[in-house]
Amino acid sequence: MAQRCVCVLALVAMLLLVFPTVSRSMGLRSGEHQRASRIPSQFSKEERVAMKEALKGAIQIPTVTFSSEKSNTTALAEFGKYIHKVFPTVVSTSFIQHEVVEEYSHLFTIQGSDPSLQPYLLMAHFDVVPAPEEGWEVPPFSGLERDGVIYGRGTLDDKNSVMALLQALELLLIRKYIPQRSFFISLGHDEESSGTGAQRISALLQSRGVQLAFIVDEGGFILDDFIPNFKKPIALIAVSEKGSMNLMLQVNMTSGHSSAPPKETSIGILAAAVSRLEQTPMPIIFGSGTLVTVLQQLVNEFPFPVNIILSNPWLFEPLISRFMERNPLTNAIIRTTTALTIFKAGVKFNVIPPVAQATVNFRIHPGQTVQEVLELTKNIVADNRVQFHVLSAFDPLPVSPSDDKALGYQLLRQTVQSVFPEVNITAP
Numbered sequence: 001m002a003q004r005c006v007c008v009l010a011l012v013a014m015l016l017l018v019f020p021t022v023s024r025s026m027g028l029r030s031g032e033h034q035r036a037s038r039i040p041s042q043f044s045k046e047e048r049v050a051m052k053e054a055l056k057g058a059i060q061i062p063t064v065t066f067s068s069e070k071s072n073t074t075a076l077a078e079f080g081k082y083i084h085k086v087f088p089t090v091v092s093t094s095f096i097q098h099e100v101v102e103e104y105s106h107l108f109t110i111q112g113s114d115p116s117l118q119p120y121l122l123m124a125h126f127d128v129v130p131a132p133e134e135g136w137e138v139p140p141f142s143g144l145e146r147d148g149v150i151y152g153r154g155t156l157d158d159k160n161s162v163m164a165l166l167q168a169l170e171l172l173l174i175r176k177y178i179p180q181r182s183f184f185i186s187l188g189h190d191e192e193s194s195g196t197g198a199q200r201i202s203a204l205l206q207s208r209g210v211q212l213a214f215i216v217d218e219g220g221f222i223l224d225d226f227i228p229n230f231k232k233p234i235a236l237i238a239v240s241e242k243g244s245m246n247l248m249l250q251v252n253m254t255s256g257h258s259s260a261p262p263k264e265t266s267i268g269i270l271a272a273a274v275s276r277l278e279q280t281p282m283p284i285i286f287g288s289g290t291l292v293t294v295l296q297q298l299v300n301e302f303p304f305p306v307n308i309i310l311s312n313p314w315l316f317e318p319l320i321s322r323f324m325e326r327n328p329l330t331n332a333i334i335r336t337t338t339a340l341t342i343f344k345a346g347v348k349f350n351v352i353p354p355v356a357q358a359t360v361n362f363r364i365h366p367g368q369t370v371q372e373v374l375e376l377t378k379n380i381v382a383d384n385r386v387q388f389h390v391l392s393a394f395d396p397l398p399v400s401p402s403d404d405k406a407l408g409y410q411l412l413r414q415t416v417q418s419v420f421p422e423v424n425i426t427a428p
Contacts, residue, residue, distance in 0.1 A: 043171070051167050052150065054086045056143030058126070058159045059152035065127040065192040076104040076189050079126055087166045089173045101204060104189035105197030110169070112182035118213040119182040120408065121205075123198070124161035125191035125218075128153045158218050162187055184210075194392065214400075214408025222416075222423060223329070232301065235416045235426040237409060239290060242336075243364030243396035245373060248357055248389040249273055249381070255354040266356035267345045273381045274340050274358050280380045282336035284325075285367035286317045290399065291333055294427040295320070301425070336365045336373055359391070366396040402428040 043051070061079050065071045080100065084091050090108070091098050097109040112119070131140035131153040138144045140153045154160070165185050184205070188197040205212075219238030224231060251273075253266040286292075292313055299311045309316045324330040331337070338360060345356035362373050370393040378388060402409040413426045 047171060051163070052145070054167060055155070055160065055163045056145065056150060056152075057082065057086065058163050059143035059150070059154050060141055062141045063127045063154070063189070064130050065190055065195070066130055068190075068193040068195060071127065071190060071193070073104070076127070079189075080104065080106065083166060087170045090166055090170050093173055095178070099204075102189070102197045102200040105201060106185075106187040107201050107204065108169075108185040108187075110179060110183050110185070112179040114180045115182070117181040118211060119184060120213045121184045121186060121215045122165055123186045123188070123215060123217040124165055125158050125188035125198075126154070126162045127189050127192050128157070128159070129192050158191070161218055184212075214406075216408065216412065221329075222420060230298070230301070232425065233420070233423045234294075234298075235413075235420065235423045236294070237402070237412050237416070237426065237428055239400040239402050239409065239428040240366055241397045242366065243362075243368075243370060243394055245362040245364060245370050245393035246391040247360050247362065247374070247377065247393075248391055249360065250358075250387045250389060251356045251385055252387070253352075253354055253385075256352040258350040258352060261352055265352050266354060269383065269385055270343075270345070270356040270358055273383055273386045274343075274360065276380055276382075277338050277360060277377065278340065282338060282362075282365070282368075282373065282376060284317075284321045284334045285336075285365045286313065286321055286334055290402070290428040293402075297425060297427050332363065334365075336368055337363045339363075364396055366399060369395050 058079070061075050061082060062072055063075045063079050083106070090096060095111040097111075099107045099109075101107050133139055136151070138146065138151045140151075143150060143152045145151075165187075169185070186198060186201045188201070189195070190197045219241070220236050222233050222235045224233050249270060251266040251270045253264070253269070254262070256262055256265075295310045295313055299307050302310060309319060313320055321334060324334050339362075340358060341361050342357075342359035344358070346353040360377075362377075364370060364373055370390075374388070374390065400406070400409065404410065409428065416423060416426055
């Protein structure tokens with residue numbers, strides 16, 4: 001994680017260097033790119049140590065979001081003070097405006113020298129999900145470094161991005177960096193509960209008439225095992241976001257005593273229902289989304305007959321799907337996923353509970369809607385005794401463009417290849 005932290009920071013630094021020098025219609029301007037590239041993106045030994053320590057300090061602040069109604073507000077406030085302490089140049093630079101939104105979220109407006117260029121937005125969040133100490137090799141909020149790895153809640157989701165954004169900007173400002181293109185940095189405090197921080201920042205920018213060229217948020221990986229037996233790293237840039245539905249299943253039965261149990265109980269009925277959901281995955285949606293684009297880019301990397309299979313996905317869909325189902329990560333690309341996350345029932349060992357509840361989280365494929373997934377779920381459960389309550393839901397977002405004219409995507413692609421030269425395959 002320590003090395004990965006440096007790579008993430010280098011990635012963001014390169015993004016900030018390249019972004020201001022790109023025209024929406026003409027691509028890279030060679031002269032401007034040369035001027036911007038004079039600012040070194042390399043880091044001294046002292047800077048590397050400082051950036052690691054800054055991330056460790058951020059991890060040690062337990063900015064936990066428990067639910068939409070409950071969060072560690074003391075820690076959220078402390079984190080705001082922490083970024084002031086760690087990034088003094090960012091908060092004191094004259095062309096940067098820092099605002100606190102919705103009490104704990106943060107919006108940085110970095111004013112560029114060329115107002116004719118459309119601004120962009122970089123996003124991250126610093127709240128984390130709860131972390132019981134059971135199952136951790138080290139305390140989850142220790143920020144402990146062991147064997148080159150920094151441990152703790154938020155190292156991957158998403159304080160690494162928060163600290164990389166601010167750290168890159170801090171180091172570039174020290175190097176006398178002045179952007180041509182204006183941009184914003186949005187740091188949310190309640191993303192894990194789909195809260196209001198980012199919504200209020202969005203509303204604030206809209207009220208000011210801001211129109212963005214593109215938005216960069218968390219998402220995307222460099223994978224070494226995207227396809228079985230294919231060891232070359234592949235950079236995947238996320239161009240959409242799956243939809244989501246939190247669905248509560250509930251069974252109401254008559255309470256009783258364990259000495260004279262009924263034939264079926266609320267727990268048994270509900271357990272059978274969620275078991276059917278786990279045993280019956282959502283259908284594969286192969287032709288929708290960007291998967292076909294990824295496979296087409298891999299065709300020339302494989303010998304016969306694999307190259308023929310990948311170049312004709314319409315014909316070999318069952319075979320390709322069978323391979324992708326084996327890996328949880330690639331399986332999530334080809335279908336809506338089903339995850340049982342909460343099960344509640346019973347208060348005493350000898351009392352049969354009248355109510356049993358289970359919450360299932362669905363991550364909805366771009367080829368489906370919330371309503372379609374809900375109907376499929378009801379058909380799979382096929383038990384009128386099970387009630388369904390949608391706690392929260394949203395449909396998949398539109399797919400962002402990734403063609404040659406897509407400014408944001410092409411900048412990310414170029415930046416990934418600059419920071420990770422061993423990666424020669426980048427795909428949406």
